[in-house]
Amino acid sequence: MPPGKVLQPVLKMKVDELFLCWLSESSTQAMLRDCLRRIQMPAMPERGAGDAEQTGPWLAATAPDPAWRPHECEGPGAPGPTPASAALPVGAASSARSGPPVRGPRRSGGARVCALSPRVLQNCHDDAAKFVHLLVSPGCSYLVQEDFVPFLQDVVNTHPGLAFLKEAAEFHSRYITTVIQRIFYTVNRSWSGRITCAELRRSTFLQNVALLEEEADINQLTEFFSYEHFYVIYCKFWELDTDHDLLIDAQDLARHNDHAISTKMIDRIFSGAVTRGKKVQKEGKISYADFVWFLISEEDKKTPTSIEYWFRCMDLDGDGALSMFELEYFYEEQCRRLDSMAIEALPFEDCLCQMLDLVKPQREGRITLQDLKRCKLANVFFDTFFNIEKYLDHEQKEQVSLLRESESEGPELSDWERFAAEEYDILVAEEAAGDPWEDGYEAELSPVEQKLSALRSPLAQRPFLEAPGGLGAVELYEYEGGDDDLPPS
Ligand SMILES: [Ca+2]
Numbered sequence: 001m002p003p004g005k006v007l008q009p010v011l012k013m014k015v016d017e018l019f020l021c022w023l024s025e026s027s028t029q030a031m032l033r034d035c036l037r038r039i040q041m042p043a044m045p046e047r048g049a050g051d052a053e054q055t056g057p058w059l060a061a062t063a064p065d066p067a068w069r070p071h072e073c074e075g076p077g078a079p080g081p082t083p084a085s086a087a088l089p090v091g092a093a094s095s096a097r098s099g100p101p102v103r104g105p106r107r108s109g110g111a112r113v114c115a116l117s118p119r120v121l122q123n124c125h126d127d128a129a130k131f132v133h134l135l136v137s138p139g140c141s142y143l144v145q146e147d148f149v150p151f152l153q154d155v156v157n158t159h160p161g162l163a164f165l166k167e168a169a170e171f172h173s174r175y176i177t178t179v180i181q182r183i184f185y186t187v188n189r190s191w192s193g194r195i196t197c198a199e200l201r202r203s204t205f206l207q208n209v210a211l212l213e214e215e216a217d218i219n220q221l222t223e224f225f226s227y228e229h230f231y232v233i234y235c236k237f238w239e240l241d242t243d244h245d246l247l248i249d250a251q252d253l254a255r256h257n258d259h260a261i262s263t264k265m266i267d268r269i270f271s272g273a274v275t276r277g278k279k280v281q282k283e284g285k286i287s288y289a290d291f292v293w294f295l296i297s298e299e300d301k302k303t304p305t306s307i308e309y310w311f312r313c314m315d316l317d318g319d320g321a322l323s324m325f326e327l328e329y330f331y332e333e334q335c336r337r338l339d340s341m342a343i344e345a346l347p348f349e350d351c352l353c354q355m356l357d358l359v360k361p362q363r364e365g366r367i368t369l370q371d372l373k374r375c376k377l378a379n380v381f382f383d384t385f386f387n388i389e390k391y392l393d394h395e396q397k398e399q400v401s402l403l404r405e406s407e408s409e410g411p412e413l414s415d416w417e418r419f420a421a422e423e424y425d426i427l428v429a430e431e432a433a434g435d436p437w438e439d440g441y442e443a444e445l446s447p448v449e450q451k452l453s454a455l456r457s458p459l460a461q462r463p464f465l466e467a468p469g470g471l472g473a474v475e476l477y478e479y480e481g482g483d484d485d486l487p488p489s
Pocket residue numbers: 241242243244245246247248249
């Protein structure tokens with residue numbers, strides 16, 4: 001084969017398989033042991049041929065180093081931050097969300113599997129077991145957040161759809177943090193902070209990993225890896241985090257979506273009901289990782305994790321059911337806010353009737369998580385109690401919604417996917433226009449002034465250079481420490 005030519009994926013896998021076969025033969029291993037001993041001879045005393053430690057130094061080298069951090073993996077040749085990478089890249093311009101998926105050349109799918117020893121492969125009976133074995137720290141049977149960092153750094157380094165991000169090394173840890181949170185949000189159904197083989201098998205994560213190998217447009221992978229989704233989440237956080245220390249307090253979060261969420265609910269989020277970082281208890285602040293959970297839950301209230309998220313917030317006494325008192329506690333603020341907008345609010349009793357009719361709880365007087373998961377309109381239920389803007393939206397839509405639903409064509413987008421797509425388009429338009437509505441005199445500026453103004457725009461600032469170094473890693477540490485704070489439900 002000529003040098004530089006890439007093997008076809010199927011052929012590559014076959015070659016890997018044959019290589020592993022060859023490696024697992026005892027004659028090969030004896031020969032390798034012998035070679036190794038000869039290499040080590042000048043420096044080391046000779047050991048017995050049956051010494052287990054001799055079987056594979058290459059095994060140890062392939063296991064992810066638990067102390068590995070993204071900022072440590074940048075090679076000496078990694079480009080330093082340049083003016084061109086100062087802004088968070090908007091993303092590949094050719095992304096076609098609604099068009100047919102763009103198929104790119106597959107990358108070498110066998111490379112990661114090849115890193116497993118034959119012995120490990122024998123014990124791993126399916127892809128989930130292999131994946132866990134490959135990423136997990138020695139002696140562990142589940143994956144924690146840190147375990148995903150080397151894998152995702154590899155995705156950043158090698159996926160053609162993220163090539164534009166390569167130069168902007170300061171954003172790698174933000175992207176990786178976002179994807180890790182999305183993985184745990186969707187896959188870790190037990191909320192334990194530990195993903196087991198069983199949870200991995202029940203999820204679509206590995207199918208998405210397989211798609212990474214054949215899908216050149218990363219934005220088609222909307223479940224975990226989409227760069228556009230990361231861009232939207234990060235920009236939304238950036239707007240709220242005015243001092244850019246990568247933490248936000250209750251006042252910051254309240255400004256989300258123009259104060260749509262009630263103060264009582266904001267307080268509940270900061271009470272530790274759904275957050276894991278220690279800062280929330282100590283200093284009343286939540287991290288970017290917490291914000292990822294918040295935003296996805298806020299914009300799509302129909303997924304199991306989202307329903308659990310808001311249920312935990314509304315269940316004030318934590319008894320596993322929403323009582324009429326708890327509903328009234330939240331509705332009271334909604335009434336006050338409607339009053340201040342000169343809108344007549346429904347009396348609580350009438351609202352309660354509507355909601356009970358919507359949810360149809362199995363037991364009278366208490367709404368459980370199962371009730372809400374069964375009912376198809378958990379979003380309407382939650383917004384009625386703590387999101388004034390969306391509550392009014394639902395009220396208006398009620399008349400036409402059935403009609404619209406029957407007219408929808410093609411594969412149905414989730415609420416989150418729809419939100420992310422719309423917001424991305426808005427952000428890109430703002431970026432292209434240099435954020436003109438921030439200062440109305442854009443047209444009068446000289447080209448140099450326009451450039452300076454663009455640099456001052458939220459997207460063009462350098463969040464990572466302003467923030468204390470290594471915060472991307474700190475965030476993951478913080479999460480690990482907080483895992484025990486949130487028992488599985
Ligand atoms: Ca801040």
